[in-house]
Amino acid sequence: MMQQLFELSVNVLENAIILDFMNRYFGFKQPKPRRYLICGIAFALLFLQISVLNVYLPLDNLGTYIAVVILFLYARANLAGIATVQVFISILLMTIITLIAYGTNLLISSLSGLEPRILILQFSSVRIAAVLLTKMILFYVTRILLHFNEQNLRTNDLIPLTVIPLFSLLCVTLMMKAAFHDPDMQQIFLYATLCIFITNLLTYNLFIRVSKDHKNLMELALLRQKQEYTKKELEEAGILYREMSAVRHDSKNHIMILSGLLKNGEIDSAQQMLGQLLNTHDIYEPNMPDTGNDVLNAALGIKLSICREQNITVLLNVQNALSWVEPVDLSSLIGNLMDNAIEASTKSANPSVEAVIVPQEQYVSIVISNSIAQSVLGQNPHLRTTKRHTNEHGFGVRNIRKIVGKYNGLIDFYEYQQRFVCDILLPVPDEMLQKKSAHAYVVCEKQCTTV
Numbered sequence: 001m002m003q004q005l006f007e008l009s010v011n012v013l014e015n016a017i018i019l020d021f022m023n024r025y026f027g028f029k030q031p032k033p034r035r036y037l038i039c040g041i042a043f044a045l046l047f048l049q050i051s052v053l054n055v056y057l058p059l060d061n062l063g064t065y066i067a068v069v070i071l072f073l074y075a076r077a078n079l080a081g082i083a084t085v086q087v088f089i090s091i092l093l094m095t096i097i098t099l100i101a102y103g104t105n106l107l108i109s110s111l112s113g114l115e116p117r118i119l120i121l122q123f124s125s126v127r128i129a130a131v132l133l134t135k136m137i138l139f140y141v142t143r144i145l146l147h148f149n150e151q152n153l154r155t156n157d158l159i160p161l162t163v164i165p166l167f168s169l170l171c172v173t174l175m176m177k178a179a180f181h182d183p184d185m186q187q188i189f190l191y192a193t194l195c196i197f198i199t200n201l202l203t204y205n206l207f208i209r210v211s212k213d214h215k216n217l218m219e220l221a222l223l224r225q226k227q228e229y230t231k232k233e234l235e236e237a238g239i240l241y242r243e244m245s246a247v248r249h250d251s252k253n254h255i256m257i258l259s260g261l262l263k264n265g266e267i268d269s270a271q272q273m274l275g276q277l278l279n280t281h282d283i284y285e286p287n288m289p290d291t292g293n294d295v296l297n298a299a300l301g302i303k304l305s306i307c308r309e310q311n312i313t314v315l316l317n318v319q320n321a322l323s324w325v326e327p328v329d330l331s332s333l334i335g336n337l338m339d340n341a342i343e344a345s346t347k348s349a350n351p352s353v354e355a356v357i358v359p360q361e362q363y364v365s366i367v368i369s370n371s372i373a374q375s376v377l378g379q380n381p382h383l384r385t386t387k388r389h390t391n392e393h394g395f396g397v398r399n400i401r402k403i404v405g406k407y408n409g410l411i412d413f414y415e416y417q418q419r420f421v422c423d424i425l426l427p428v429p430d431e432m433l434q435k436k437s438a439h440a441y442v443v444c445e446k447q448c449t450t451v
Helices: 002-026 032-056 062-078 083-112 116-121 125-147 155-181 183-263 267-279 294-309 327-345 395-406
Strands: 313-318 352-360 363-371 410-415 419-427 441-445
Touching: 002 032, 002 062, 002 083, 002 125, 032 062, 062 083, 083 125, 083 183, 155 183, 183 267, 294 313, 294 327, 327 352, 327 363, 327 395, 327 419, 395 410, 395 419
Parallel strands: 313 352
Antiparallel strands: 313 441, 352 363, 363 419, 410 419
């Protein structure tokens, strides 16, 4: 009875250390009630695995591989981070646990003179000391790993790093089985286990270093993209300035003509010309939309100017100002969406862009679509950049997904009737649900008839 209680307590402690490490390493992505439920399910599965399989298969590593699968599935369901890093950490963690357990077992077997098999199967004070030492070492090793936490790594770099702990796990399993059958080789296997343990720590160190290098490259690429974006904004501002200058120049000429008509007593002609000018929205309507949000006005206004300059048919239907979205996020979101749509539409025979921002119950729907000459998703389903220097491009869609995720929204890309569509749903904060947008801005230009 005492032995069973001890083993169960040890299993609870080990599972607590494992899940605490995973939670701290990646961080939660689920809200509080749900995260605790998923964590409880994972704890129960790990406890079942270590308490049942280790009893029936005490000298086999099948349970370790099952634990790797459980940890990975738990990370995907409840924790933040990318799948490849979660696979790597799950395998590395279970490899380290196995190495610590086997290494401690071999060390205490050498010191006590007991066979490794007896030390595992027989309940004694030596067994208790070995188990407690194992969990203590595991705790401190996981704390050290948490101190060096980097997750910025490309999949191509991560795959070979993942293979090292995986093969280490296989090697240690074979060595441990050999040690049970040949006690005279315990000392050699102890040294080999220690070497493998150090190798895996060095692998993790390499993982950290490569992650930091990749992070630095990403930051450099983002700075370059920011520089390009600033240059583009200056060019767009120049377009807007030229348009306003043209309006001012034309207005001066029109006023001079009207003055001449009035001086000559041609009242009817002056009234006719004035009526035509008032109805000429292309000349006298400001290029800046009026959505009720200055940031949204500026972001859409500049893109409208580009569409006009490049003869792109444009439809805007804005019935929500997205006032709860931070200005920097809103500018980046709308800017990237419109830039992608404008650039893609120019490759089609009749370029057109539509932007619809409307309330939809407790959400705001943002649908940006553009004409396409041929299927985009068919040739590029992951929407990777097709530009040269891929390490400096391809951040547009990535930034869009990041911003949508920040506001707990949903995003989908699809194609419909020769159009590429980006469909976004952003949940409206409770305090904003009571407020209705005071503005509804709709503009349709260049043979666009559907609103």
